[in-house]
Amino acid sequence: MEETLNVFYRVERAGAIRLSGGGGPFGFDITRAMLVDDLLASYRCDAVVETGCFLGDTTTYLGTRYPDIPVYSCDIVPEYALFTRHRLESAGRTNVVVSCADSPGIVSAVSGLYECPLFYLDAHWEARWPLDAELAAIRRGIVLVDDFDIGHARFSFDSYDGRGCDAAIFAAMPSPPERYWTPDPDAVWPLPCLQVGRRSGAGLIAVNVDVQPLDLHPALIAHELAPEASR
Numbered sequence: 001m002e003e004t005l006n007v008f009y010r011v012e013r014a015g016a017i018r019l020s021g022g023g024g025p026f027g028f029d030i031t032r033a034m035l036v037d038d039l040l041a042s043y044r045c046d047a048v049v050e051t052g053c054f055l056g057d058t059t060t061y062l063g064t065r066y067p068d069i070p071v072y073s074c075d076i077v078p079e080y081a082l083f084t085r086h087r088l089e090s091a092g093r094t095n096v097v098v099s100c101a102d103s104p105g106i107v108s109a110v111s112g113l114y115e116c117p118l119f120y121l122d123a124h125w126e127a128r129w130p131l132d133a134e135l136a137a138i139r140r141g142i143v144l145v146d147d148f149d150i151g152h153a154r155f156s157f158d159s160y161d162g163r164g165c166d167a168a169i170f171a172a173m174p175s176p177p178e179r180y181w182t183p184d185p186d187a188v189w190p191l192p193c194l195q196v197g198r199r200s201g202a203g204l205i206a207v208n209v210d211v212q213p214l215d216l217h218p219a220l221i222a223h224e225l226a227p228e229a230s231r
Ligand SMILES: C[S@@+](CC[C@H](N)C(=O)[O-])C[C@H]1O[C@@H](n2cnc3c(N)ncnc32)[C@H](O)[C@@H]1O
Pocket: 015, 024, 025, 026, 027, 050, 051, 052, 053, 054, 055, 056, 057, 058, 059, 074, 075, 076, 077, 080, 101, 102, 103, 104, 122, 123, 124, 125, 126, 128, 130
């Protein structure tokens, strides 16, 4: 936790030029970083994949916080991918690979290389929403979908063409999970969240790995994936 604290608040918030929450790793929500840290440890993840790096705030955090595992990120906008790659190279982060690519291709390629990657899915803003294709490409690992509707007014979520980022996204997967998890908005974390602006919700699933660490996490709430979620 000390190391998370140390690294998290040393990352410059380059994303502030466009991100409504002012940029910073994980939207400047350190509870998200602590959750990711718990999951990386309990699942002994052997890689991290971020989709949509923008200017690399979260990529920089992940690459610095976890120097011993490979971190993959990508962006479909060449300038964003180039900026992030340069940012990471300048910081000497040799464990990070940044590609200018459509995210489902990266997810698919990395998915086959590792035992249990953690996928942080945060690619949006363009005309096409890549989330369905990203989820369909995951063979195995832990998945955290950013900007997910957790049904709480304090937490924002994404939507495309009237379709919300919610349980229906999981229900539309080729092999839908039986359950998914969302962060408990009332959970008490060892460090306070200093993001006083926009916070985003998150939805998590386990793909072909044990669900127990998600079930046992004190800050996560489990949900059955109801059939009505497929609409
Ligand atoms: C909200 S920003 C990501 C913020 C970043 N993860 C962070 O924490 O600072 C979303 C990014 O996704 C990228 N994006 C949109 N569609 C994409 C796709 N199909 N493949 C890769 N990147 C995509 C956008 O260009 C944008 O930079």
